[in-house]
Amino acid sequence: MHCHATRNVIHLRALLGACIALAGLSSCALLQGSPIEIYYDSGVTAGGVQWEDTLTGSGEPAVEDNTVTIHYVAQLQDGAPVDSTWDRGVPMTFPLSTPPVAGLREGIVGMRPGGKRSMLLPPALAFGALGIPGRVPPDASIHFAVDLISVAQ
Structure with missing residues (x-):
C-alpha cells in the first residue's frame, strides 16, 4: 500500500504568542527560550483514506498481518453517529488483513x-x-476516530 504522508509542525511558541497578544498580555515566560514544536503526521492512502494522527503512540507500527485491538467512534460527515465501541464499553479485536470496514486496514x-x-x-x-x-446513506464517507490499544503478531 502506498501512502502520501505529511509531517506538520506547529510552533507552539508562536501560537502561544498570538493567544497572549489577543488576551492583551505584554510578556510571558513561555515565550522566552527555544521554540516548542509539536509534530503530527497526516496523509492520504492509495485508496483515498484521509488520516491525521492526533496522538502518536509508541512501539512497532501496525502492519497488515497483525491483529489489532481498537476503540473507535464512527460518524457521518454531518456528525450523526454510526457506531462506537466506546458506547458498548468493549474494544474490537480483528486481523488487520480482514477488518470489519475495508478502509480501516488502510x-x-x-x-x-x-x-x-x-x-x-x-x-x-x-x-x-x-x-x-x-x-x-448510500455512498457516504465515514469519519472514524480510532484509538489503537494493541498490536499482536
Missing part, C-alpha cells in the same frame, strides 16, 4: 499502540453504494 496501517488517529473513509472503503439502511 487507515490503521502505520499506527503505533497508544496512538489516536482521525480518518475519513471514502464510500468505496466504507459502506459503499448500499450504505446501511436506516443508519448510513
